[in-house]
Amino acid sequence: MVREIITLQIGNESNNVGTELWNQLDIEQTHNNTLIDYNTYYTYNKKTNIPSPRVLIIDYRNTFGYLLNDDETNINSLNNNNSSIEIVNRQIDNNFWSKNLKTNAKFHSKSLIPLTDYWYYSTNNQDNQFDIYPIGQQIYKKISDQVENSLHYLLESCDSLQGFRCLYDINNSFSGLFTSIQDYLYDECPKRPVWSFGIGNKSSLLNLSLSLIQSINENQMPTIPCLNELDKYNLSLSIQHSLLLSSSSSTLTLDLLADSLCPMKKNFLxxxxxxxxxxxxxxxxxxxxxxxxxxxxxxxxxxxxxxxxxxxxxxxxxxxxxxxxxxxxxxxxxxxxxxxxxxxxxxxxxxxxxxxxxxxxxxxxxxEYSLNFFDYLFNNIKKINYKRLSKRWEENDFDEQMFEQLINNLNTLHEQYQLNMI
Missing domain, CATH: 3.30.1330 (60s Ribosomal Protein L30; Chain: A;)
Known part of the structure; x- marks a missing residue:
């Protein structure tokens, strides 16, 4: 029996890593590697046998390249009364991940969701203001119907879903967008683990902390921050194989692995x-x-x-x-x-x-590793003065009470791991 895995790639850094995931699977399939059951990651067209990845991809609107018709995206944006896009002579950034896709697989249109109000620029990406956690939560409310329709499409193709393999940007608004999607998956598929790999670094401790707390405490999902440890090629190899189970074994699946690796709600890996x-x-x-x-x-x-x-x-x-x-x-x-x-x-x-x-x-x-990590986060977040944060946090519904609650949640995790060390 096929035991499917649905992949989510939420954010630009995550899609750069995700590109390598699909390239590597394509190489494995070309060499007829029997290690992997490819039906786990793909559906196949019954007429052409062309594979289609079981994936949901969300990113800035100009990063999809040939995967989307940009002219069509512009037209849809102009026809959307809620759109804040101003169609002017923007310089298209050619440094997008889709240029590096070398797979023969065909990505279904329902797998691709561009954020029509946000553009990516490799030289100066500060103008798009997609930088803080609560904005991602607000964006989810705007595109939730589209996200949920895409997820339903992917779920309907599965007979025996193992779980979700998720890559998300941990330093910007994609962190808030992802945890909102994770909330939905927790309600929709409560018995299926959402393996969450946060891609980025420690440049924004608030975004990092908010996404980790939501994933670990509220949704109780296996959560793995990947903070500047490897280049995208080696990181993708590492993620791919870290969840690779024997295709011939029927005893261990991703849900059982999650239960075994994360006893007593210790979901930080x-x-x-x-x-x-x-x-x-x-x-x-x-x-x-x-x-x-x-x-x-x-x-x-x-x-x-x-x-x-x-x-x-x-x-x-x-x-x-x-x-x-x-x-x-x-x-x-x-x-x-x-x-x-x-x-x-x-x-x-x-x-x-x-x-x-x-x-x-x-x-x-x-x-001990977890204690040291949360000790670092807790002590550094405590040093932040809420009143000196950018006004954009308060303007986007992150008030001082929420900030204090974050500190309390980090302290609780920190104390739990301290008790484990006694």
Missing amino acids: NLFSKIPLNLNDKTLFNYLELDDLFQLKKPIGCHYFIRGIEQKQLYNQKLYNFNILTSADLISTYLREQYGTKIFLSTNSSIEKYNHMSFITGLFNDD
């Missing part, structure tokens, strides 16, 4: 990757002994995928008589010895390299 993984003529066993690869402190759950390591590279069979056949088994044995049997542990592997590379990626839930 970290994305791990080592790309490439160069053994430098060592065996994987020796590499693990000599290098602190995982750097875990107080883990409660881990899920890893390792790729490109053959059986002969696992350990020196002349020195050791291990009953270990795959790199996943070796990683699992190593982690059990290091961190005990109480933590949840899931590992998977493939000997096939990707682009001549070996690598390992995954997700982990670590109490």
Whole structure:
């Protein structure tokens, strides 16, 4: 049975990463990689067999390139009485993610939602004022019918939905737009996890904190901030494989993985990757002994995928008589010895390299890592004087009481992880 995953890409940085996701899946399919069940991510035209991604893409209006007819978008904007677009001789920015799409898949028009009132400029993107969390919430109210119609279209194509894989920009208004969509998914599909990867950096701690609190506390979804850790190519590889489960296994799905990785409502996760993984003529066993690869402190759950390591590279069979056949088994044995049997542990592997590379990626839930992260957020948000914030926050319905509530929520999370460390 096909176990579908719907992908959401909300924001420009997220779509740059998402572009690489679809390019990579296309390469895998071209090479007939049996590791992946492509029906999980695509529907197929019954006549032409052309794949169509199960995806919802939202971004600035001028970033879709050939995927949308821009003239048609302009006409629709002019005919919309609520539109604030002024159609003038704007310089079209050619630095959009759609130029980098190399997939043969065809994106359905219902998968594509441009924000007709907002444009992207790579040189100076401050004029569009799509920069703060509450504006994203307001935009959702305007386009909610379109978003919900698109999601219904995607849901109707699924027979056994596993969950949602979501990439969203964490530094601007797309963060508020995404959490509003996440609220809807929580109500519409309450038993399906919304794996939420926040793409960006720590340049806007308010946007970052508001989106994390909504995702972790209110919607209780697995939430993974990806803050300037990798370039878009390696980040997409890491996200793709961190949720890659065995296509032949019927025992582990994304909803079960979410329950196991996030016990006791601990929904904050970290994305791990080592790309490439160069053994430098060592065996994987020796590499693990000599290098602190995982750097875990107080883990409660881990899920890893390792790729490109053959059986002969696992350990020196002349020195050791291990009953270990795959790199996943070796990683699992190593982690059990290091961190005990109480933590949840899931590992998977493939000997096939990707682009001549070996690598390992995954997700982990670590109490000490989470404590340090929320300690940083809480202490820095406390330093912010609400009265010195841009007036645009207050003008867009984020008042001082909401700001104080955010601090209280961060403090609660911070204290919870402090108790776990005692």
